[in-house]
Amino acid sequence: MPFKDIIKGLILLLSLSVITAFTVNFFSPKAIALFGEWDTSKGVINPRSRENVIVHEIEIEDVRIAKKIYDSREAVFVDAREHDGYTEGHIKGAISLPVHQFDEFIDQWISNYPTTTPIITYCSGRECDEAHLLTHAFLAVGYTNVRVFIDGFPAWESEGYPVEH
Numbered sequence: 001m002p003f004k005d006i007i008k009g010l011i012l013l014l015s016l017s018v019i020t021a022f023t024v025n026f027f028s029p030k031a032i033a034l035f036g037e038w039d040t041s042k043g044v045i046n047p048r049s050r051e052n053v054i055v056h057e058i059e060i061e062d063v064r065i066a067k068k069i070y071d072s073r074e075a076v077f078v079d080a081r082e083h084d085g086y087t088e089g090h091i092k093g094a095i096s097l098p099v100h101q102f103d104e105f106i107d108q109w110i111s112n113y114p115t116t117t118p119i120i121t122y123c124s125g126r127e128c129d130e131a132h133l134l135t136h137a138f139l140a141v142g143y144t145n146v147r148v149f150i151d152g153f154p155a156w157e158s159e160g161y162p163v164e165h
């Protein structure tokens with residue numbers, strides 16, 4: 001088989017592979033976004049998947065604003081990370097509600113906090129979407145005043161603000 005035919009065959013095989021990959025991705029419920037927001041200076045990174053829960057309009061981007069809300073005691077701070085992350089360190093007084101256990105604890109949560117309760121969720125910073133996922137879950141069950149502190153625990157702790165370990 002001449003070298004030219006081998007190259008043509010490889011190009012054809014590669015083309016079919018790329019077309020198949022894009023087709024499968026297009027129809028997949030967990031598709032990988034071709035375009036997204038990867039600049040953390042603009043907020044939490046966002047691959048813009050079909051399950052997109054990132055809403056930049058509800059983000060608190062400045063740790064000083066989060067601290068002002070914290071000092072006013074106007075909102076409940078909720079740590080969306082897994083329990084291990086919470087026990088290693090969290091914002092003082094924050095409540096642990098790992099996003100993946102939301103369904104398990106939401107009935108108890110609602111009995112303690114009415115849907116009008118202001119809530120600030122946080123996780124491990126701008127590369128973590130757990131706070132956005134938790135916020136989305138709260139909004140889905142009727143909470144109306146939920147925001148995301150996007151710099152999360154690392155920024156809070158680096159500022160020397162109150163933490164618990």
